Amino acid sequence: xxxxxxxxxxxxxxxxxxxxxxxxxxxxxxxxxxxxxxxxxxxxxxxxxxxxxxxxxxxxxxxxxxxxxxxxxxxxxxxxxxxxxxxxxxxxxxxxxxxxxxxxxxxxxxxxxxxxxxxxxxxxxxxxxxxxxxxxxxxxxxxxxxxxxxxxxxxxxxxxxxxxxxxxxxxxxxxxxxxxxxxxxxxxxxxxxxxxxxxxxxxxxxxxxxxxxxxxxxxxxxxxxxxxxxxxxxxxxxxxxxxxxxxxxxxxxxxxxxxxxxxxxxxxxxxxxxxxxxxxxxxxxxxxxxxxxxxxxxxxxxxxxxxxxxxxxxxxxxxxxxxxxxxxxxxxxxxxxxxxxxxxxxxxxxxxxxxxxxxxxxxxxxxxxxxxxxxxxxxxxxxxxxxxxxxxxxxxx
Numbered sequence: 433x434x435x436x437x438x439x440x441x442x443x444x445x446x447x448x449x450x451x452x453x454x455x456x457x458x459x460x461x462x463x464x465x466x467x468x469x470x471x472x473x474x475x476x477x478x479x480x481x482x483x484x485x486x487x488x489x490x491x492x493x494x495x496x497x498x499x500x501x502x503x504x505x506x507x508x509x510x511x512x513x514x515x516x517x518x519x520x521x522x523x524x525x526x527x528x529x530x531x532x533x534x535x536x537x538x539x540x541x542x543x544x545x546x547x548x549x550x551x552x553x554x555x556x557x558x559x560x561x562x563x564x565x566x567x568x569x570x571x572x573x574x575x576x577x578x579x580x581x582x583x584x585x586x587x588x589x590x591x592x593x594x595x596x597x598x599x600x601x602x603x604x605x606x607x608x609x610x611x612x613x614x615x616x617x618x619x620x621x622x623x624x625x626x627x628x629x630x631x632x633x634x635x636x637x638x639x640x641x642x643x644x645x646x647x648x649x650x651x652x653x654x655x656x657x658x659x660x661x662x663x664x665x666x667x668x669x670x671x672x673x674x675x676x677x678x679x680x681x682x683x684x685x686x687x688x689x690x691x692x693x694x695x696x697x698x699x700x701x702x703x704x705x706x707x708x709x710x711x712x713x714x715x716x717x718x719x720x721x722x723x724x725x726x727x728x729x730x731x732x733x734x735x736x737x738x739x740x741x742x743x744x745x746x747x748x749x750x751x752x753x754x755x756x757x758x759x760x761x762x763x764x765x766x767x768x769x770x771x772x773x774x775x776x777x778x779x780x781x782x783x784x785x786x787x788x789x790x791x792x793x794x795x796x797x798x799x800x801x802x803x804x805x806x807x808x809x810x811x812x813x814x815x816x817x818x819x820x821x822x823x824x825x826x827x828x829x
Contacts (some may be wrong), residue, residue: 433458437822439551440559440570440605442466443540445590445794450553451545452530452819458583459546460557460573463601469593470821472600473808481507481812482805483527490810491674491800493618494585497774497823498799499809501782505816507809517541527654528804555587562588562609563749568789583688586789587822591815593795594768595620602762605795606772613787614717616773620763620796623674626665627682627756634659641718644668645685651673654688660721663756670803674769684752686716692746700742704735708745718751724749762817767807781821782814791818 436455439446440459450459465471467481470478485507511529514521518542520532531537546553556576561754563570568586575581590606607617637659644657646668658666662680672682672771692715699711709730712721724730728748762768772792776784782797784790793814801807 433583434579435585435588436826437589438569438583438691439589440571441589441591441593441794442472442553443468443593444592445593445792445815446589446752447542447546447821448812449589449591449791449822450551451542451549452823453551453587453589453817454549454823455550457549458554458585459551460554462556462558462560463481464556465539466543466553466555468600470539470542470596471535473535474530474557476535477530477533478526478538479528479530480521480538481510481529481799481809482572483507483508483523483529483819485527485801485809489802491769492507492625492774492798493770494774494798498813499776500779501570501813501817502809505813509816510809513545513595514538514541514762517685526804529667539721559605561569562612564613564787564790565798569669587791587825588789589793589822590772590790590796590817591793594771595762596622596765596768596795598762604762605791607674610772610776610792610796613790614634615622615776615787615790615792618773620768620770622759623769623800624670624766624803625673625759625761625764626663627664627669627673627676628758628760629754629780630757632661633660634663634723637717637719637723640719641666641726642686642717642720643688645688646672647683647685648672648680649677651675657684658740662760664754665780670766673803676756676759678758679755682754682756684754685750686720686752693747695737695738695742696737696742696746700734700737707731707733708737709749712749734752769794769800769802771796771800782818783821791822793818 435458437453437457439459475682490498519537558574560572560574569588571583573581592606638661641658645654653671655667657668674787709721782791782793794811801810
């Protein structure tokens with residue numbers, strides 16, 4: 433079997449690339465259905481992009497690498513595609529865009545776009561090996577049913593993502609192939625992932641949520657935090673996890689929009705006889721105040737607390753210091769931090785500099801977005817960039 437382009441991975445980036453590569457394109461995936469991560473994303477409604485997507489929202493060993501693809505295929509381009517297919521959408525907080533109905537609409541849209549471009553989709557098909565010869569690449573495909581097949585292709589696109597959520601079939605396949613062809617791979621870590629703490633430290637608070645300001649690794653996020661049986665989750669914690677390293681503390685402001693000192697001082701003037709914990713429970717979750725009562729010695733009435741003591745209490749609540757034992761790892765991570773080193777790739781085409789015809793897109797690359805639709809935008813932009821480059825090369829050869 434001979435094709436122009438073999439795309440490995442029918443996820444967001446792979447399908448986007450297939451929709452633009454043109455020629456004889458074969459898109460393969462070991463899953464039973466395409467776009468499974470799209471389907472489950474955003475609570476089943478797919479947070480497909482963000483109105484504010486830009487280079488500042490991405491982590492990479494080279495923060496400039498993502499600029500070319502993001503500027504040439506923007507969030508507005510993808511929104512136009514969504515609207516072209518009649519998919520209704522809405523904006524939630526912080527520029528996050530979701531389907532009104534279902535994430536399956538995005539999967540169906542990309543499947544139709546790839547088919548319209550002439551791409552063939554083969555599911556339940558693994559890739560055993562890839563070899564490079566003078567005229568391109570030869571891959572050994574292993575269908576779930578039937579015999580192994582060898583496919584010759586001028587171009588190979590690695591779009592198999594990272595290691596996050598192995599239960600859905602995620603592996604380090606792209607990294608293995610990259611190393612095989614001499615492409616360096618940076619350290620990889622679970623990102624956008626909940627934190628864990630020893631001995632079910634917050635089990636009594638499980639289900640409690642509140643807006644916080646979380647700081648770690650020199651970066652701060654103002655979003656919601658959720659206590660779980662295992663530790664801390666919610667958008668603020670997922671965002672912080674991408675910047676956290678083992679042994680680093682988390683600083684959490686439990687009342688970012690209100691000066692607790694000014695509030696309690698004012699309340700003391702008119703309600704000095706009220707219990708301190710009662711007054712704190714009016715602005716913070718009561719369960720949390722109860723949890724902190726012993727370690728912060730939250731006892732007595734407001735009138736019993738002088739300014740120095742109030743300042744001490746409030747400073748502790750505005751800069752609650754926590755030391756996670758770790759994260760939940762790839763099992764629940766939304767993305768993989770790190771990946772195939774951008775130094776080995778062209779930022780314009782996503783092609784390997786020293787291996788002509790080999791492209792790497794999406795999560796497999798050392799480009800990781802914030803929570804909120806940014807990683808999907810990178811998938812669309814990088815998949816488009818590679819597809820355009822492949823199509824252009826085909827037209828000129």
